[in-house]
Amino acid sequence: MTRGGAEMDVHAHDDKLQSSSDAQILRAAKVKNHRALIEATLKTLAELGYANASVSEIIKRAGLSRGMIHLHFGSKNKLVSEAAKHASERYHAFLEHCLERAGPRAQDQLEAIVKHDLSEDVLNATSVRVWYELRGAIYFQKELASFSDTRDERLRCILFRLFKDLSLRYGDEDTAKEKAEDVTFAFLALMEGMWNDYLLHQGSFQRAKAKRSVFRILKTLFPDHFDLEGAKPA
Amino acid sequence: MTRGGAEMDVHAHDDKLQSSSDAQILRAAKVKNHRALIEATLKTLAELGYANASVSEIIKRAGLSRGMIHLHFGSKNKLVSEAAKHASERYHAFLEHCLERAGPRAQDQLEAIVKHDLSEDVLNATSVRVWYELRGAIYFQKELASFSDTRDERLRCILFRLFKDLSLRYGDEDTAKEKAEDVTFAFLALMEGMWNDYLLHQGSFQRAKAKRSVFRILKTLFPDHFDLEGAKPA
DNA sequence: TCAAAAAATGGACGATTGTCCATTTATATG
DNA sequence: CATATAAATGGACAATCGTCCATTTTTTGA
Known part of the structure; x- marks a missing residue:
């Protein structure tokens, strides 16, 4: 658990030099939004099916902005x-x-x-x-x-x-x-x-x-x- | 069977005045293409799943042109x-x-x-x-x-x-x-x-x-x- | 309190979606 | 053979897709 929990791993475009100490900092809002996205994804899958579970529909249910999926998970597939x-x-x-x-x-x-x-x-x-x-x-x-x-x-x-x-x-x-x-x-x-x-x-x-x-x-x-x-x- | 088989019912934008006698004429190529589209749809569903079974992928497998789905079935959903x-x-x-x-x-x-x-x-x-x-x-x-x-x-x-x-x-x-x-x-x-x-x-x-x-x-x-x-x- | 860092925003981007139609091609009939 | 009709084509169209990034907003720490 030294790295503060795997669930907080934001995608790393170049993960060679992961700036170690920063990863420790956990802001409550961030982990909340992280979870909100996951819950919204499950909700969307249930309501619309995989075929229609688009980024737009997911963020609508999460009440967050478009860029959050890429920011938190790197891609829609990784969020799923x-x-x-x-x-x-x-x-x-x-x-x-x-x-x-x-x-x-x-x-x-x-x-x-x-x-x-x-x-x-x-x-x-x-x-x-x-x-x-x-x-x-x-x-x-x-x-x-x-x-x-x-x-x-x-x-x-x-x-x-x-x-x-x-x-x-x-x-x-x-x-x-x-x-x-x-x-x-x-x-x-x-x-x-x-x-x-x-x-x-x-x-x-x-x-x-x-x-x-x-x-x-x-x-x-x-x-x-x-x-x-x-x-x-x- | 007077109408030559329901499978040949092309979509009718205004099906009030269906010009009766014409429906009798069945060209071999048409029914062949009709079946080809259905088989291609099943093939696409099997290979790519519902979510990725697009019009482009279906007609590629059928070896036909883009407009054929609308011509034969009215819409992709009806084809499915x-x-x-x-x-x-x-x-x-x-x-x-x-x-x-x-x-x-x-x-x-x-x-x-x-x-x-x-x-x-x-x-x-x-x-x-x-x-x-x-x-x-x-x-x-x-x-x-x-x-x-x-x-x-x-x-x-x-x-x-x-x-x-x-x-x-x-x-x-x-x-x-x-x-x-x-x-x-x-x-x-x-x-x-x-x-x-x-x-x-x-x-x-x-x-x-x-x-x-x-x-x-x-x-x-x-x-x-x-x-x-x-x-x-x- | 104020600069530095982190987090979140929302629009731009090219690609692809399903639908539709002006043409072109093929076939059947006079 | 010429003409009418059916069938097929392939590109135009607006809408939407997932990704990404220049900004703005929020939070942190000296």
């Missing part, structure tokens, strides 16, 4: 990257929070993940739209991949561990491992598919139905550990 | 709509073909749907990218929804019928219906999630693994009718 990073970190942090709050058993942790992914904090019009747009934009703005990739990989690892833990109660090591692999893959696809469905049918999407649907799959896979409401009580 | 319609119909037609070819049992039909959705004809870089881009674009080009909506609804009905058919072998009418509802919902989400995953990890995506994953879920739900390879033989 920072916004993606921010959104990813926020998702991740909330997920960790939910996992910590939940019980220690594998089925409790899994229930927490399902309920997290279908909660109004995560599955809402803004977040899901942003997620969809940024995902699509990875294709022609490769650096966006890094954020979602690390997060997805971490979630995948957690899920695999939990599913393997449960699967071992139903069979031997080898079959449990194979089962856990398949179920992890399917579970991730299932949750992402739910997000897609939410995006497409925001008016008629029913959280309760979605939840019951997921838990029915889990109940069928692990009948001793789940029912249609979630993890079975101890 | 027609392209979406075309892609949707192609998907639908191929699915129906697969269903007809498959055996009559519910498990055979379901196996056909899974294999169709994960086949190289459907799950390929071009088609999936186009699907993703058009889906996202629905948000700010509402008319795009109509095509995917009707198709999705039809698929949903087919799936529900098949799943209910199977579920009845495992329980009474009421529980079977509820199970079928949940499974239909989950199955659709699962397949869409697979498409998402394919899009994001085209390099490492494994069809076989995806297929096994889906069939494992189906096997767990309907153990008498599926194994890890697909429908159980008779």
